[in-house]
Amino acid sequence: MRRTLKRKVPSSDSMDGKKLEYKGEEALNEIERLTEKADEVQKSILTEILTRNCETEYLFKYMEGSKNILEFKRNVPVITYKGIRPYIQRIVNGEDSSIITGHPITEMLSSSGTSAGEPKLMPSIAEDLDRRTFLYNLIMPIMNRYVPGLDEGKAMYLYFIKAEMSTPCGLPARAVLTSYYKSKHFKCRAKDPFNDYTSPDQAILCKDSSQSMYCQMLAGLIHRHQVLRLGAVFASAFLRAITFLERNWVRLCNDIRTGQLDPMITDLECLSCMSTLLSSPNPCLANEIEDICSRVPWKGILCQLWPRAKYIEAVVTGSMAQYIPALEYYSDAKLPLVSPMYASSECFFGVNLKPLCDPSDAAFTLMPNMGYFEFIPLGENGTMLMNVGEEDEVPNDKLVDLVQVRLGCYYELVVTTFAGLYRYRIGDVLQVSGFHNRAPQFRFICRRNVLLSIDNDKTNEEDLHKSITVAKKLLEPYSALLVEYTSYADASTMPGHYVLYWEIQFHGSSKADHLANIALDDKVLQECCIAVEEELDYIYRRCRTFDKSIGPLEIRVVELGTFEELMDLFINQGASINQYKTPRCIKSIAALELLNSHVKASFFSPRDPKWGI
Structure with missing residues (x-):
């Protein structure tokens, strides 16, 4: 029998009647208040x-209309996307959203698709935007405790949208950040100094990522002496912007010098907003920027171009930690790297209450009003991770509540x-690093899949990152920087072996010199292997050395720019530039073909690793 629910229409400026915008103290x-009563709020x-x-x-099938929490924990199963996908597909095809939620579903949010291999x-629901806005509104009051005076200048935040699709039933399907940037919550955000961005909204909302990047970078350069904050959502997007600037600074300087926008900008909204910024020629500013950008190498370029900047805001946890050395290089290690919040397409989770901490110590306090949180225990050292597979059934009584997690576990x-996700496994592995009042604080460890x-x-992911962090230090004496990497388990040969794709940049070297240097240092790359x-775990080393079931690890060095092409490939397939994360384990055949087409040198481990405990 089809069940028809009475729908509660959420307020347009509140989260179920609760205040959205909190300022300062x-x-x-x-x-x-929320963390002191975390258990009650949950x-x-x-x-x-x-x-x-x-x-x-969905819920009636398990609870027959009951609202009892104990029955929920006893009867509703723990699921992955596979468990909810049939219901989502029915809604996408036109069935009423009441099959999973009491509110009308207003949109479908698409994941990046690069972590798990395919978008979900x-x-x-409308109220979800309120919850996201609530969390965003906590960030600047937290930052202002540690970095005063942020209301005295501008923020150069590089944000992008992705063209959305429409489901068969007419619901928009788009990235979570595209949803937020196109909402009234972003467009009509409070007009206070903390929301003074260099990028015009029209440039952020431009569907052409190249034109958007060009206009946002141009605006950031025009306001270079007012910029106090730099950033993007992910570190990878911010570094992509630096690469874009390397290729286009001459044209950008020309625009500023002449007061005329480059002909490549054809988007009408971009033309309109940028004409205001380029109202007159400014040769002095153009000369300043030209003098800085023409210097080689670009170490510390960010502090030179934006001398008042106080920090870089971008996610640098998990797989994004790979970009920390590059960010430190371009800032000459003078700008703190701030990861302000923890969020996903499924739910926004929490905030970093100590934003200026070392990136390796970044911990996020889960706000107990954002959703209902439970946790699958993985042991004090993560050893139980092996025993709980991605699609394994998890007993209902195994889960613990937010306030029941233990320090260090x-x-x-x-x-x-x-919105209709019930006991849904996010796939993130977290470690409890502390507590703020009764709310636990978590370090993000990895995506388990x-x-x-x-x-x-x-x-x-964490083990791979740790091992590569050690190995890449061998490149440092050669003024070389590992700028990007991914991996692949090659089972086409017997035995199979791990393949790492490395993109290496030599500071102060041309592209031609880059390849020559690689050829000269074969032994160094073998030692990296x-x-x-x-550094990999005991089981891997045993399989390599004793069982001989795994062959020598291989590093394939690819041309400079290969990982930008990889990013473009995924973006063309539907990923968002905001949410894109380089996949640390390649599953896409097209992506493998792209990587292999750009391999310039290949190196194998010269011997077996030690495998004793």
């Missing part, structure tokens, strides 16, 4: 979700939302 007080959130959604087809569609995050495996070995293997 008021925001900090709200954080204290129970209230789950009760509210069950009250609204208990008559949905996540249901979203590892967990997989499970979320229940108002990003692995390399040939035999009994299972190398996750064995250094990676020496």
Whole structure:
């Protein structure tokens, strides 16, 4: 029997009647209130979700209309996307959203598709935008505690949208950040000094990423002496902007010098907004920028171009940690790297209450009003990770609540939302690093489904990153920087082996010199291979050395710019430039073909790694 639910229409300026925008001390007080009563807030959130959604087809199947929390924990299964996908597909094809939620689904949010191999569609209701806005509004009050005076200048934040699609039933399907930037919450954000961006909204909302990048970078250069904050959503997007500037600074300077926008900009909205910024020629400013950009190498270029900048805001945790050395190089290690929040397409989770900490120590306090959070225990050292596979059934009584997690232990995050996800496994592995009042603080460790495996070995993202971090130090004496990497488990030969694709840049060298240097240093790259293997876990080293079930690790050095082409490939396939993360384990045949077409040199481990415990 089809169940028809009475729909509650959310307020346009509140989160279920609760205030969205908190400023200054008021925001900090709200954080204290929520975290001091984290357990009470969590129970209230789950009760509210069950009250609204208990008559949905999905929940009724397990709870028969009950709103009891104990019955929810006893009867509703823990699922992955595979468990909710049939319901989402039915809604996409035109069935009523009441099969999973008591609110009308307003859009489907598409994941980047680069972590798990394919994009997922996540249901979203109008109120979700309120929740995201609430979390965004906490960031600047937190930052202002540590970096005063941020209201006395501008922020050069490089944000981008992705062209959206439409589902068969007419619902928009788009990236979560595209949804936010196109919403009234972003467009009509409070007009206070903390929201003074160099990028015009029209440039951010331009669907052509090249034109958007050009206009945003031009605006940032025009306002270079007013910029106090630099950033993008992910570190990879910010570094892509630096590469773009390297290629286009001459044209950008010409625009500033002449007061005329480059002919490549054809988007009408961009033309309109940029004509205001380029109202008259400014040869003095153009000369300043030209003098800085013409210097080689570009070490410290960010501080030279934006001398008042106080920090770089971008996600540099998890797989983004790979970009920390590059960001430190371009800032001459003078600008703190700030990861302000933890969020995903499924749900926004929490904020970093100590934003100026070392990136390796970044921890996120989960705000208990954002959704209902549960956790799959993975042990004190993550050893249980091996025993809980991505699609394995997880017993209902195994999960623990937000306030029940233990310091130092590892967990997989499970979320229940108002929009129709129930006990949904996010796939993120977290470690409890501390508590703020009663709310735990988590370090992001890895995505559990990003692995390399040939035999009994299972190398996750964190282990791969740690091993490469050690190995790449061998490049430093040669003024070389590992700027990007990915991996692939090659089972086409017997035995199979790990393949790493490395893009290496030599500071102060031309592209031609780059290839020559690689040819001269074969032994160094071979030592990098064995250094990676020496840092991988006992099971891998045993399979390599004793069982001989895994062959020598291989590093394939690719041309400069290869990973930009890889990013373009995924963006052309539907990924968002904001959400794009270089996949640390390649599964796409097209991506492998692209990488292999740009390989210029290949190196193997010269010996077996040591395998003793």
